[in-house]
Amino acid sequence: GESVGLHLPTLSVQEGDNSIINCAYSNSASDYFIWYKQESGKGPQFIIDIRSNMDKRQGQRVTVLLNKTVKHLSLQIAATQPGDSAVYFCAEIPKNSGGSNYKLTFGKGTLLTVNP
Amino acid sequence: GAGVSQSPSNKVTEKGKDVELRCDPISGHTALYWYRQSLGQGLEFLIYFQGNSAPDKSGLPSDRFSAERTGGSVSTLTIQRTQQEDSAVYLCASSVGGGGRREQFFGPGTRLTVL
Numbered sequence: 001g002e003s004v005g006l007h008l009p010t011l012s013v014q015e016g017d018n019s020i021i022n023c024a025y026s027n028s029a030s031d032y033f034i035w036y037k038q039e040s041g042k043g044p045q046f047i048i049d050i051r052s053n054m055d056k057r058q059g060q061r062v063t064v065l066l067n068k069t070v071k072h073l074s075l076q077i078a079a080t081q082p083g084d085s086a087v088y089f090c091a092e093i094p095k096n097s098g099g100s101n102y103k104l105t106f107g108k109g110t111l112l113t114v115n116p
Numbered sequence: 117g118a119g120v121s122q123s124p125s126n127k128v129t130e131k132g133k134d135v136e137l138r139c140d141p142i143s144g145h146t147a148l149y150w151y152r153q154s155l156g157q158g159l160e161f162l163i164y165f166q167g168n169s170a171p172d173k174s175g176l177p178s179d180r181f182s183a184e185r186t187g188g189s190v191s192t193l194t195i196q197r198t199q200q201e202d203s204a205v206y207l208c209a210s211s212v213g214g215g216g217r218r219e220q221f222f223g224p225g226t227r228l229t230v231l
Contacts, residue, residue, distance in 0.1 A: 042222075108157055109156075
């Protein structure tokens with residue numbers, strides 16, 4: 001079936017390094033792709049999204065890249081800080097089909113650990 | 117302002133008992149979602165409310181699960197005759213509107229443990 005998944009379950013980086021978190025998806029009919037951050041004991045927090053007709057979008061210290069040819073999504077975090085330590089989920093929203101374009105499909109997540 | 121709140125934060129129950137989980141969305145948000153997160157897993161969509169429209173219950177795993185939203189605000193997720201496989205963190209989220217609105221604001225979740 002269609003799914004959103006992650007290449008790497010864990011990622012450990014040094015403070016100040018750049019981090020890249022990857023995600024593979026199989027549903028070509030997605031309208032938006034989203035990254036969420038979940039700190040321990042908290043609910044997920046929206047980071048950034050990208051529409052399917054874009055290749056790149058930048059935010060504050062984060063960049064999301066979308067490669068539709070290989071169905072790959074990545075989140076780049078510049079100058080990673082200890083506060084960035086969390087589980088990162090990619091998620092997708094399907095194109096409006098029967099009005100169900102609110103349903104997020106989440107991947108399993110990548111645990112990012114930032115070492116001081 | 118206040119974010120999404122959920123209660124209780126932790127719930128331990130015995131197999132076969134019923135439980136009710138509560139969600140208070142952000143004031144003014146018309147869309148409300150329930151998700152389930154099992155240990156080490158991603159989030160699984162359960163149910164969606166938008167305004168006065170009929171909820172989308174397509175993600176509920178069995179007829180033991182039900183949810184309601186009163187007055188377009190507070191929501192309650194009820195699990196009847198709980199089973200051990202129901203143990204998970206139940207997350208509620210709300211957004212300004214449904215359909216195409218990507219930013220969902222999540223509460224801290226209720227951790228349910230069924231013994």
